[in-house]
Amino acid sequence: MSDPACTQVPVLDAAAAIAAASSLAGEFAAGAAERDARRALPYAELDRLASSGLLAITVPAAYGGADLDAATVTEVFRLIAQGDPNIAQIPHSHFVYVNQLRWQGDLDQRARLFTEVLQGKRFGNAQTEFGTKHVRDHRTALTPDGRTGEGVRRWRLNGTKFYCTGALFADWIPVLTHLGVDGPMHVAWVRRDAEGVEVVDDWDGIGQRTTASGTVRLREVAVTDEWITPYAATFEGPQTYGAFAQVLHAAIDAGIARAALEEAAEFVRNKSRPYPDAGVERAADDPLTVHAFGEMELALRGNEALLAEAARKVDAADAVLDDAERYEASAAEASLAVAAARASSAQVSVAIASRVFEVAGTRSALAGVGLDRHWRNARIHTLHDPAAWKVQHLGRWALDGAPPPRHGQL
Known part of the structure; x- marks a missing residue:
C-alpha cells in the first residue's frame, strides 16, 4: 500500500505526462528481466509511479486533476508497458475505476475518492470469480446486516475474487458485487486494510509474473451506502467506459511488442x-534477418497506428457526450476502433515476441537472456478477453452495420 501520509502529487499536463512515462519506462526496463526471473514484486517502482503524478492524470479538472484525454493516457500506458508490462498492468484497474467514479459516483463519492487519488492513493480491483458460468457471472453479494443508524443502510460483503491485479498494492479495492443476493451489479469500495478483507499473493501465471494478480477474500466486510456506486447502469445506454478500458489493454500489448x-x-x-x-x-x-525485422516493424507500426486512432475515437465520442444522437454513433465507432486495435495488438504482440527467437538465434533462447519474458507476457495478457469476439463484432458491423454490444469488454 502507498504511504498514508503522502501529500498532493504533481498535476501533469499532456507533455509532462508523456515525458514522465518515458523516463520511468527507462528506469523500469533496467530491472524488468531480473524482477521477472525472481518474481520480485515492484513495490518501489509502483511508489515511483504514484509519486510521479501519473496515476492521477484522469482526475477531472473540477476536482483539481489534469483530466487528460484517452490519447495521452494510452500513450502513457504504451510507454510504461514497453519498460515493464507488469507495472503497466497493475494500475490498469485504477484508471478504469477512476473512470467508474466519473460515470457513476455521486458528488460526495467523487470528492472523497478523487482527493485520495490526488494524494497518490491507488485503486485495485476485485472483479472476476472462478466457478461461475462465464466471466460476467458473479456470486459476490452485499446483503443487509440488519442494523440501521442515522438513516444509512449497512451491508455485509461476502465473496471470493480471483485475478485481482493491483489489489495487493492498493489502498482501495473496488469490488464488483450484487446489491442484494440477486440484485443489480454495483461496486463496493472497501479499504485494502478493512476488517474481513484478505489479499492473497497466489498468482502463478507463466507471464506477467509480478502483477500479483491473486485472490481477494471478503468475509463479512462492513459497507455503507456512501461507499457503493452503480455498475450495471453504466451499460444501459451508449458509453465509452468499456472502450477506454480496452484501449489501455491494447496499449500494454503494443508496448510488449515494441520492447x-x-x-x-x-x-x-x-x-x-x-x-x-x-x-x-x-x-x-x-x-x-533484415527482411524479417522489416516485416515485424511493418506489423507493429500498423498496430500502433490502430491504437492511436482508437484512442482518438474514444476522445471524439467523449467530446459529444451531451449530444445524445451523435454520442450514440460516436460511442459505437469508438468501440469498433478499439476492437480493431485490441484484436491487432493481441495478434501482433504474440507473433513478434515469438518470431524474435527465429531471427536472433539459438543463444537468444537461454534463460539468462530473458527474451522469453516478452512472449510469456504477451501470451498471458492477450488472454484477458478473447480477440476472436472482437473480430466477430467487426464482421457483423462490416456486413450488416450491426452496432457493437454494450457490456464493457468492447
Whole structure:
C-alpha cells in the first residue's frame, strides 16, 4: 500500500505526462528481466509511479486533476508497458475505476475518492470469480446486516475474487458485487486494510509474473451506502467506459511488442552470429534477418497506428457526450476502433515476441537472456478477453452495420 501520509502529487499536463512515462519506462526496463526471473514484486517502482503524478492524470479538472484525454493516457500506458508490462498492468484497474467514479459516483463519492487519488492513493480491483458460468457471472453479494443508524443502510460483503491485479498494492479495492443476493451489479469500495478483507499473493501465471494478480477474500466486510456506486447502469445506454478500458489493454500489448523487437534487434547487432550462407560479417546484415525485422516493424507500426486512432475515437465520442444522437454513433465507432486495435495488438504482440527467437538465434533462447519474458507476457495478457469476439463484432458491423454490444469488454 502507498504511504498514508503522502501529500498532493504533481498535476501533469499532456507533455509532462508523456515525458514522465518515458523516463520511468527507462528506469523500469533496467530491472524488468531480473524482477521477472525472481518474481520480485515492484513495490518501489509502483511508489515511483504514484509519486510521479501519473496515476492521477484522469482526475477531472473540477476536482483539481489534469483530466487528460484517452490519447495521452494510452500513450502513457504504451510507454510504461514497453519498460515493464507488469507495472503497466497493475494500475490498469485504477484508471478504469477512476473512470467508474466519473460515470457513476455521486458528488460526495467523487470528492472523497478523487482527493485520495490526488494524494497518490491507488485503486485495485476485485472483479472476476472462478466457478461461475462465464466471466460476467458473479456470486459476490452485499446483503443487509440488519442494523440501521442515522438513516444509512449497512451491508455485509461476502465473496471470493480471483485475478485481482493491483489489489495487493492498493489502498482501495473496488469490488464488483450484487446489491442484494440477486440484485443489480454495483461496486463496493472497501479499504485494502478493512476488517474481513484478505489479499492473497497466489498468482502463478507463466507471464506477467509480478502483477500479483491473486485472490481477494471478503468475509463479512462492513459497507455503507456512501461507499457503493452503480455498475450495471453504466451499460444501459451508449458509453465509452468499456472502450477506454480496452484501449489501455491494447496499449500494454503494443508496448510488449515494441520492447521485444527492440531488445531482439540489440541482441542481433551485438551477439548473434551470421548464418554462413548469407556471406556477411554481421548477423544484422543477413538479408533474411533484415527482411524479417522489416516485416515485424511493418506489423507493429500498423498496430500502433490502430491504437492511436482508437484512442482518438474514444476522445471524439467523449467530446459529444451531451449530444445524445451523435454520442450514440460516436460511442459505437469508438468501440469498433478499439476492437480493431485490441484484436491487432493481441495478434501482433504474440507473433513478434515469438518470431524474435527465429531471427536472433539459438543463444537468444537461454534463460539468462530473458527474451522469453516478452512472449510469456504477451501470451498471458492477450488472454484477458478473447480477440476472436472482437473480430466477430467487426464482421457483423462490416456486413450488416450491426452496432457493437454494450457490456464493457468492447
